[in-house]
Amino acid sequence: xxxxxxLLFVGSGLVFHWSCSDVFDQPSGLVExxxxxxxxxxxxxxxxxxxxxxxxxxxxYWDVEPRFDWWDLIADKTxxxxxxxxxxxxxxPVSKGQSGGFSMGYDPSDYYDLGEYFQHGxxxxxxxxxxxxxxxxxxxxxxxxxxxxxxxMGHNSGGGPEFNPYRGKDTFTLFNEMNGNASGMFNRxxxxxxxxxxxxxxxxxxFFEEQDLCxxxxxxxxxxxxxxxxxxxxxxxTVGFDGWRxxxxxxxxxxxxxxxxxxxxxxxxxxxxxxxxNLVRDWVSSxxxxxxxxxxxxQMRDAFERxxxxxxxxxxxxxxxxxxxxxxxxxxxxxxxxxVIAEEYKLYAYAYILTHPGYPTxxxxxxxxxxxxxxxxxxxxxxxxxxxxxxxxxxxxxxxxIAARKGNADNPGxxxxxxxxxxxxxREVTTHWxxxxxxxxxxxxxxxxxxDANGVVSLKAPxxxxxxxxxx
Numbered sequence: 001x002x003x004x005x006x007l008l009f010v011g012s013g014l015v016f017h018w019s020c021s022d023v024f025d026q027p028s029g030l031v032e033x034x035x036x037x038x039x040x041x042x043x044x045x046x047x048x049x050x051x052x053x054x055x056x057x058x059x060x061y062w063d064v065e066p067r068f069d070w071w072d073l074i075a076d077k078t079x080x081x082x083x084x085x086x087x088x089x090x091x092x093p094v095s096k097g098q099s100g101g102f103s104m105g106y107d108p109s110d111y112y113d114l115g116e117y118f119q120h121g122x123x124x125x126x127x128x129x130x131x132x133x134x135x136x137x138x139x140x141x142x143x144x145x146x147x148x149x150x151x152x153m154g155h156n157s158g159g160g161p162e163f164n165p166y167r168g169k170d171t172f173t174l175f176n177e178m179n180g181n182a183s184g185m186f187n188r189x190x191x192x193x194x195x196x197x198x199x200x201x202x203x204x205x206x207f208f209e210e211q212d213l214c215x216x217x218x219x220x221x222x223x224x225x226x227x228x229x230x231x232x233x234x235x236x237x238t239v240g241f242d243g244w245r246x247x248x249x250x251x252x253x254x255x256x257x258x259x260x261x262x263x264x265x266x267x268x269x270x271x272x273x274x275x276x277x278n279l280v281r282d283w284v285s286s287x288x289x290x291x292x293x294x295x296x297x298x299q300m301r302d303a304f305e306r307x308x309x310x311x312x313x314x315x316x317x318x319x320x321x322x323x324x325x326x327x328x329x330x331x332x333x334x335x336x337x338x339x340v341i342a343e344e345y346k347l348y349a350y351a352y353i354l355t356h357p358g359y360p361t362x363x364x365x366x367x368x369x370x371x372x373x374x375x376x377x378x379x380x381x382x383x384x385x386x387x388x389x390x391x392x393x394x395x396x397x398x399x400x401x402i403a404a405r406k407g408n409a410d411n412p413g414x415x416x417x418x419x420x421x422x423x424x425x426x427r428e429v430t431t432h433w434x435x436x437x438x439x440x441x442x443x444x445x446x447x448x449x450x451x452d453a454n455g456v457v458s459l460k461a462p463x464x465x466x467x468x469x470x471x472x
Contacts, residue, residue: 043439043472046385049411053384054087055354056148056361060104062333064092064126067101071128075136082143085380086362088267089140090148090245092333094125094133098158098180101126104333105150106247107208109158109175111223111231112183114239119182120158137240146242146267149235153215153224153260154251155208156188164190164210166197171210186223186231204251215256225260232264243267246289250274254287261289269327273334275299277316284318284325293318293326293358297340300330300352304345307420309401312352313393323357331363347375348418351466354379355387355405355416375442379468382441386414386470394429402459406432414441415469419461431455433471440467448472 059074066073074089081089093105096113100120105127109120115129127133140147157172160179164171167190175181175188194201194212205212213220225232235241243266246257250272261268268289272280277295284291299315302308319326330341330349341349346366353360360383366372389406396402399420407413413432419425431451438449444462449469451457461467 043441044470046381046441049385049388051385051388051411053387054359055085055380055383056088056090056327056359057081057086057367058329058332058361058363059089060092060127060333061363061365062104062337064104067126068124068128070126071132071136075132075139078136078139078143078145082145084377085384086145088146088148088243090361091136091150092127093150093152093247094127094239096120096122096125106152107157108152109156109180110183110185112185112234117182119180133239141240147240148243148245148267148269149239149241150245150247151231151260152247153231153256154202154213154248155205156193156211156213157208159188159211162190166190166195167210173211185229188219192217192220202252204248206251207248212251215252221256221259225263230263232260236264236266241266244269246270248273249283249287254283257287257289277318277321280318281322284322290325290327290359291318292332292361293328296326296328296353296358297330297335300345300349301341303401304341304348304420307398309399309418309420310396312401312418313396313403319356319358326358327361328353328356328358329361329363331366332361336363336365347372348420348466350376350379351416351418351468352401354383355414355468356391356403378442382414382468386412386441386468389413392432394431395427400425400427400461402427402429404432412471415459416466417459417461417469418466420464422463424460424463426458426460428456428458431457433457437472438469439472440469442466442468 064070093108094114095108096110096119097103097105097107098109098120099107101122103126114133115124137147158180159172160174161170161172162174164173171190173190173193177184181187192214194214196214199214199216202212223230249257249270257270270287270289270291272283272291273294274280275295275298280291280295296317296319299311299317303311319328330346367376387405388411389408392404394402394404401418404415405413415431432455433451434453434455436451444465445460445467449457459469
């Protein structure tokens with residue numbers, strides 16, 4: 001193979017640029033088309049290959065605005081999201097927090113105040129009223145979208161002061177109708193927190209350590225998941241939630257997550273915030289639910305920042321061993337405040353997770369970015385249709401990554417080609433398609449390609465972009 005020489009005209013001068021990847025000057029099997037629109041029209045209707053895949057939408061970001069109107073805003077988007085292929089939305093913690101109208105819900109005070117009681121300076125939560133929450137859930141269900149509740153069961157905040165004999169001082173561990181628990185449900189005292197008469201501490205307590213809940217206490221277990229009107233059963237049977245996202249699961253034993261889900265069921269995922277894939281696998285095995293694939297997130301960051309796409313092939317990720325328990329993502333409310341994956345790399349990352357195994361998540365701010373939305377909608381369609389079958393990496397180097405999903409008897413699968421190079425690149429690979437005409441379902445390549453009898457083809461990818469190839 002020869003190095004590609006790009007001639008870039010800048011004003012009246014010539015700029016010579018050498019690619020760092022091996023490419024063909026004129027690969028065989030490429031036939032130029034007249035327009036991109038004509039080429040796009042030649043692709044198949046992908047909805048003929050619906051494969052049952054879904055996509056989770058994280059329907060919030062940190063410090064959402066406008067305050068008190070968020071539930072109504074999200075309700076208005078469920079029609080559009082359902083049409084795009086979103087089958088679940090993940091809401092922020094819905095109960096009243098100590099920060100009142102400014103709380104994002106991660107400082108839970110009254111689990112049963114969903115915008116109904118005046119406490120901590122407000123009746124509505126930051127997101128709106130109970131009536132507006134009910135309307136949102138109803139609207140989502142009308143669109144066949146499940147609604148996932150964010151459960152903060154490790155710590156509390158906003159109680160009243162009481163003398164705590166285990167700490168030898170006053171602590172804010174008194175939760176009753178007059179102190180941060182206006183609903184009168186799940187009243188708590190210092191015995192429900194650490195340390196107490198039966199337990200000294202949990203695994204971790206990085207937040208509100210003096211109000212770190214002890215899940216060995218009967219009162220805590222009864223009110224969180226065992227009672228008929230426990231938080232778990234109230235949220236499921238009365239409010240209408242369909243599943244759970246468990247916050248900061250490093251702060252308590254996975255056996256308590258398993259106990260919650262055993263009691264009430266529902267699709268579930270845990271936030272085990274760690275890049276060590278073995279630790280995440282161990283947690284999944286113990287909790288018996290899904291986990292966010294933080295190892296995948298960090299490996300994608302390294303691959304794109306270092307311009308070393310071999311990391312995508314070789315990096316250890318949860319989806320590679322546990323595809324049915326991996327919830328992949330590119331950003332969330334925590335990681336986007338100081339982005340783990342920079343804005344310029346996000347579409348590469350979404351192309352990766354939406355063509356590979358795992359259950360992909362779309363972050364609200366990314367989807368509502370007008371520069372991203374159309375591209376994300378096309379990737380979601382690809383995920384729901386031809387992102388099927390075994391994964392085979394066909395080629396990887398510093399700035400190229402080519403991987404196939406081999407499909408099955410009823411599904412053609414795809415080949416993803418990520419190109420981090422400043423030039424349009426070509427790469428000869430052997431695909432699982434014999435004597436087939438191919439089409440780029442992203443639309444960035446305006447040429448037709450054909451495989452030979454052995455499946456060999458010179459694939460193309462646009463400069464600093466990606467293509468998703470499949471049969472016409």
